[in-house]
Amino acid sequence: METVDTRQEILIQASRLFKKLGYRATTTREIAKAVNIKQPSLFHHFPNKKAIVEEIFSLSLNEAAVRIEEACRRDGPASERLHQYLVWDLSTLHRMPMAMSAIYTGDALKSEEFAELAAKLKAFYHSLEDLISQGIDSGEFVEIDPMLGRLIVASMTIAHLEYAEEVTVTDPDRIAREGADLILRAFRREQN
Amino acid sequence: METVDTRQEILIQASRLFKKLGYRATTTREIAKAVNIKQPSLFHHFPNKKAIVEEIFSLSLNEAAVRIEEACRRDGPASERLHQYLVWDLSTLHRMPMAMSAIYTGDALKSEEFAELAAKLKAFYHSLEDLISQGIDSGEFVEIDPMLGRLIVASMTIAHLEYAEEVTVTDPDRIAREGADLILRAFRREQN
DNA sequence: GTCTATAAGCAGATAGAC
DNA sequence: GTCTATCTGCTTATAGAC
Numbered sequence: 001m002e003t004v005d006t007r008q009e010i011l012i013q014a015s016r017l018f019k020k021l022g023y024r025a026t027t028t029r030e031i032a033k034a035v036n037i038k039q040p041s042l043f044h045h046f047p048n049k050k051a052i053v054e055e056i057f058s059l060s061l062n063e064a065a066v067r068i069e070e071a072c073r074r075d076g077p078a079s080e081r082l083h084q085y086l087v088w089d090l091s092t093l094h095r096m097p098m099a100m101s102a103i104y105t106g107d108a109l110k111s112e113e114f115a116e117l118a119a120k121l122k123a124f125y126h127s128l129e130d131l132i133s134q135g136i137d138s139g140e141f142v143e144i145d146p147m148l149g150r151l152i153v154a155s156m157t158i159a160h161l162e163y164a165e166e167v168t169v170t171d172p173d174r175i176a177r178e179g180a181d182l183i184l185r186a187f188r189r190e191q192n
Numbered sequence: 193m194e195t196v197d198t199r200q201e202i203l204i205q206a207s208r209l210f211k212k213l214g215y216r217a218t219t220t221r222e223i224a225k226a227v228n229i230k231q232p233s234l235f236h237h238f239p240n241k242k243a244i245v246e247e248i249f250s251l252s253l254n255e256a257a258v259r260i261e262e263a264c265r266r267d268g269p270a271s272e273r274l275h276q277y278l279v280w281d282l283s284t285l286h287r288m289p290m291a292m293s294a295i296y297t298g299d300a301l302k303s304e305e306f307a308e309l310a311a312k313l314k315a316f317y318h319s320l321e322d323l324i325s326q327g328i329d330s331g332e333f334v335e336i337d338p339m340l341g342r343l344i345v346a347s348m349t350i351a352h353l354e355y356a357e358e359v360t361v362t363d364p365d366r367i368a369r370e371g372a373d374l375i376l377r378a379f380r381r382e383q384n
Numbered sequence: 385g386t387c388t389a390t391a392a393g394c395a396g397a398t399a400g401a402c
Numbered sequence: 403g404t405c406t407a408t409c410t411g412c413t414t415a416t417a418g419a420c
Contacts, residue, residue, distance in 0.1 A: 007404085017304075017413060020302050021215050021216075021303050022215070022216055022298070022303070023214075023217075023299075023301025023304060024216045024217035025214075025215075025217075025299055026218035027304055027394085027395065028396060028397085029394095029396095031393085037403090037404070037405090038406080038408095039396090040397080040398080040399095040404080040405075041403070041404050041405075042391065042407085043396090043398080044403060044404075045399065048396075048397075049397090050201060093355070094401095104213070105297065106299060107213060107214025107215075107216070107217055107299045108297060110212055110214060111212075111213050111214075111217055116265070138359055141297055143379075144374070145355070145359070147355065147359075148351070148355045148374075149350070150294070151351040151352075151354055152348060152351050152374070154351070155347035155350060155351035156347060156348065157342040158347060159344050159346070159347035159348075160340070160343075163337070163339065163340045163343050163356050166339070167337070167339075182336070182344070182378065182379070185334075185377070185378055185379070186348070186374065186377055187374070187380040189379070190382055198385085211411085218413085219414085220413080221413085221414095229385090229387090230385070230386070230387060230388085231419065232388085232389095232415080232416080232417095233386050233387075233389075233413090235385070235414090236385060236386075237385090240414075240415075241414070241415090315409095371413065
């Protein structure tokens with residue numbers, strides 16, 4: 001077995017355990033057992049436990065941060081730009097072999113140990129609130145506090161992610177489109 | 193200071209720490225420090241750390257489980273029964289001095305240690321899915337998997353709870369009504 | 385009802401052989 | 403690249419004085 005496979009397997013098994021037990025409650029011994037290696041072997045692939053969660057996080061957040069910022073700056077209806085972003089986000093996440101909902105649901109980034117990751121996430125949330133504000137100003141969305149809008153988008157994204165992790169996804173693109181539609185329903189003003 | 197006050201204060205401070213750090217990551221020393229007592233004094237009020245989280249959980253779940261089941265069996269439009277339930281749920285949670293979102297967001301009930309609590313929550317979710325199914329069958333709600341509907345209701349409830357914990361709530365009833373309206377928007381079919 | 389002292393166990397991480 | 407053995411520190415919880 002090549003190194004890269006073990007590395008990938010660590011990320012997959014760790015994400016599933018983080019989802020089930022939480023980051024702090026998941027021990028490096030449990031991760032190692034799921035990967036079928038002994039606990040100290042983990043430290044050949046990652047310098048520490050924190051680095052595992054950071055890599056899973058980066059996998060989903062780095063590109064998302066760029067794309068949401070782009071969506072903020074583009075022209076056109078805010079609801080369409082948000083919809084496009086959500087379709088990309090959901091289809092990307094649905095394709096990943098890791099249990100991505102673990103990251104946002106879990107306890108990891110709430111502790112001060114992960115202040116840097118939390119700051120990145122905060123910047124992402126700021127762009128999302130900006131985009132929602134644009135939609136409220138243009139009359140596309142109902143008038144809610146953009147912060148509440150952001151919390152709803154984030155929580156519904158996680159809910160949809162958890163749903164897709166339970167049922168068998170055959171067409172990630174279709175389920176991503178349905179998810180984006182559902183999220184926008186929650187605060188898009190009726191057109192007719 | 194009376195015993196009951198210290199007990200209550202432990203529940204409040206513990207819930208805030210559970211929300212911030214997660215159940216497993218919050219140490220009994222940290223809880224004790226927040227309450228201004230020493231760590232072993234906690235064990236005079238609660239037999240163990242688990243009992244603290246169980247009490248916070250029971251505070252919100254016991255009555256909720258009875259009420260959602262009643263809502264399932266009553267007559268009338270399912271959307272109205274769900275709305276009434278959500279208004280009660282949100283206004284009750286918004287009035288509590290504990291950080292109630294901690295319980296559902298957190299890592300606590302995912303571990304096997306809390307299998308009993310998880311079973312109670314599962315029964316609650318079952319009733320919620322039943323009520324959503326009724327609304328889909330009657331044409332009040334859009335046609336989605338009831339499981340996805342349940343995940344959305346639960347995640348939006350938590351989002352609204354987190355929102356109310358951030359901003360200062362002056363009128364719990366009004367904000368509860370607005371929250372229930374917003375949650376139902378997500379999958380109620382337009383009437384006109 | 386709160387304290388100090390401490391037990392018993394488990395965590396993440398390192399050393400060094402193979 | 404994986405192993406066995408082990409260190410150090412921190413965790414929950416108990417014992418028993420006041």
